[in-house]
Amino acid sequence: MSGSRKSDSGDTTVDVVIVGAGFAGLSAAERLVSMGRSVLVVEARDRVGGRSLSGEVAGVQVDLGATWVARRHTAIRDLANRMGCTTTGQFDQGRNVLWMAGRRRTYSGTIPKVSPAVLVDMARMQTAVNKLVATIDVNAAWETPGAGRLDAISFGEWLDRKCALPSTRALMTIVSKVQWGCAPGDVSLLHVMRYIRAAGGLHHMLDVEGGANEDRFVETTQEIAKRVAERLGDRVRLETPVRRITQDDDGVTVRTDSGEIHAGYAIVTAAPAHRATIEFEPALPERAEGLTRTWRMGVLSKAFVAYEKPFWRTDGFSGEALTDTGTVFITFDVSPAPGGPGVLMAFCDPRVFDGFDPETRRDLVVRQLVDLYGPQARTPIDYLDHCWGAEPFAPGGPHPVAGPHATTSYGRALTEPHARVHWAGTETAGEWAGTMNGAVLTGQRTAENIAALLSRDVRAGASR
Ligand SMILES: Cc1cc2nc3c(=O)[nH]c(=O)nc-3n(C[C@H](O)[C@H](O)[C@H](O)COP(=O)(O)OP(=O)(O)OC[C@H]3O[C@@H](n4cnc5c(N)ncnc54)[C@H](O)[C@@H]3O)c2cc1C
Incomplete structure (x- = not known):
């Protein structure tokens, strides 16, 4: 050596x-x-x-963990470049599906087609998030003015205090489940705002075009x-x-x-x-011990369902869906090419997924894809899933769930040698x-x- x-x-x-x-x-x-x-x-x-792991479904290499890279993620792009790995744009052409409160709707762009009252409420909450995010010290969130106040409540309590409408809350719950691997009530408001700030703002964190989900790596x-x-x-x-x-x-x-x-x-x-x-x-020291105790990992699971062709594209759909019901809460199209196979990646809620046997997990996901994309989704050619909470070593991900007070009490220990x-x-x-x-x-x-x-x-x- x-x-x-x-x-x-x-x-x-x-x-x-x-x-x-x-x-x-x-x-x-x-x-x-x-x-x-x-x-x-x-x-x-x-x-x-x-937390990066490849799997294979219908002969296609897929990302069971980390997937997307933003244009502004120059360090990982540079590393990938030097290793001879290449990116491809995340497919997002066509209409998206929204399944909310038992109703299926379709829409174009990032903003779901919901009632004007809900749109106004979502805009109000986005403004409130942006205002808070702007105050965060991204290198030392615990030094943020009013850090103690922001860290004293959960993201869920804050949504309650702001009287967020049920639809806005449902969308924020989806964001919380995919970003932190937990419900909004589990994670501190300061922690959420720190991550949104670190991710370049709410839009950058969630968007495909010009955002964090813009590209993925061909080689995984x-x-x-x-x-x-x-x-x-x-x-x-x-x-x-x-x-x-x-x-x-x-x-x-x-x-x-x-x-x-x-x-x-x-x-x-x-x-x-x-x-x-x-x-x-x-x-x-106690602060570093406290960090390991209180920054438990969130949990997230992913399923990949392969079809002969990306049939949803022919039907005018992007393969992007958001849903507030059941196991799957987001889908994306990660097909390698328009000619097939078609591969849908589904983020699954571990609480209604991980505990089931593989056959039941597959049935749950496929049934939901039928609700979202129609009867053609009933006959996949292959299926694969991964439960990050069930990893034998270093389980969990994508991120820690720092509950109330955990950042102001122990955050300094993240970097203190x-x-x-x-x-x-x-x-x-x-x-x-x-x-x-x-x-x-x-x-x-x-x-x-x-x-x-x-x-x-x-x-x-x-x-x-
Ligand atoms: C489902 C999921 C989706 C994600 N999506 C994205 C995405 O789209 N884009 C993005 O940029 N990021 C994403 N992430 C986050 C991304 O994976 C992480 O930010 C990144 O990989 C973390 O790298 P790391 O080296 O800091 O930590 P890790 O990848 O966690 O590496 C730490 C390593 O330390 C090892 N280890 C721990 N303790 C010990 C010990 N005692 N002895 C020896 N080894 C030990 C672990 O086994 C592990 O391999 C996602 C993560 C998950 C789980």
Whole structure:
């Protein structure tokens, strides 16, 4: 392994040990290697990519986790580019379907066709969200003026206080389920506003054209991670959960089931709740412990249903649907080409999905697609789903659900180093927190900080 040393006992010594082979960990490793540092990335799972994972349905590679990339997500785009991966536009031509309060309607553009009263209410709530979002300190949400007040209530309580109409509330619930993997009543208003701010505003977060859902990667997002890992070679060690990190003034020792790794510094990229899978010696300060306890992961599930052809396109539909009833709450068309196969991606509510056997899950999804797109949806040629809450290691996603008070009490611990242990990962990002782009940026930034510390240590050693 380049630049690392292995002892007779099997222990490894490197400049920096990185926990987690998602986009943050792999980007940190790539940057450190480019600066001539020796690294080892240790990943608990048997694969790289973290919350990016590919699957295959009807011979088509699909994204079971992270999918979309905005034009402004330049860090992940640049990484993908260098790895030879390409983007394709998210298909959104035609009419969308809205299934709300037991009624099916169709509409064009981003704004659903609802009554004028509901449109006015939605505009009112959007204005209220935009006003709050503008006040958020994206790099330190807990420093936002009035942070304590915003963090004292849930997003759901705020919708109640604003007397949001049921339809507006139903749409905000869909946003909450897809963005944070929870109901609006579970997540703090400050946390929601921080994520919307980090995502470039409500419109940028939700839109296809000009927004976060504009493009997806032809090769899948996990393929980007796989190619980075391939270049890193044996600097990436899979199926190696980190159990313990001890440290003293000279360095860190990372204990795994297959031996110890000694390094000057550690970068931990696990999501806040998953930091708790590691025992720290000396123990983490109370604020950092509190973060792992209170920033539990949300949960989201995805299903992919394949047909001979994207028949909904012929019927004039985009494949985009929003629904407030049942298991599926959003669909998108992720077909590889107009000639087929046609693939619909459906976001599913884990509470009415994950607990069922695979056959029942499939029936639930297909039945709902028949309601949305008609009888042709009854005869898929293939089906695949993934329940992120059921992952054996580091379960959950897309994002943490920080409940009331969790950000003001513990948010600082997202990035505060624990001596020689530094934190990266998308949650530690300011702008673009929650996205692959945020993950890449934090990996690169932390790598640069650690490289500077390593150089400082060498200078200090030389002058002693
Ligand atoms: C369903 C879903 C849809 C999403 N959609 C999008 C999207 O469209 N666009 C977008 O930009 N983002 C999306 N995301 C979010 C995106 O996936 C994440 O922001 C990003 O992948 C996070 O990267 P990361 O490296 O910070 O963390 P992770 O990918 O979570 O990587 C952390 C790694 O650390 C490992 N780890 C944890 N603890 C230990 C330990 N003790 N020892 C060893 N290894 C450990 C984990 O196994 C994991 O592999 C989505 C996520 C999900 C789940």
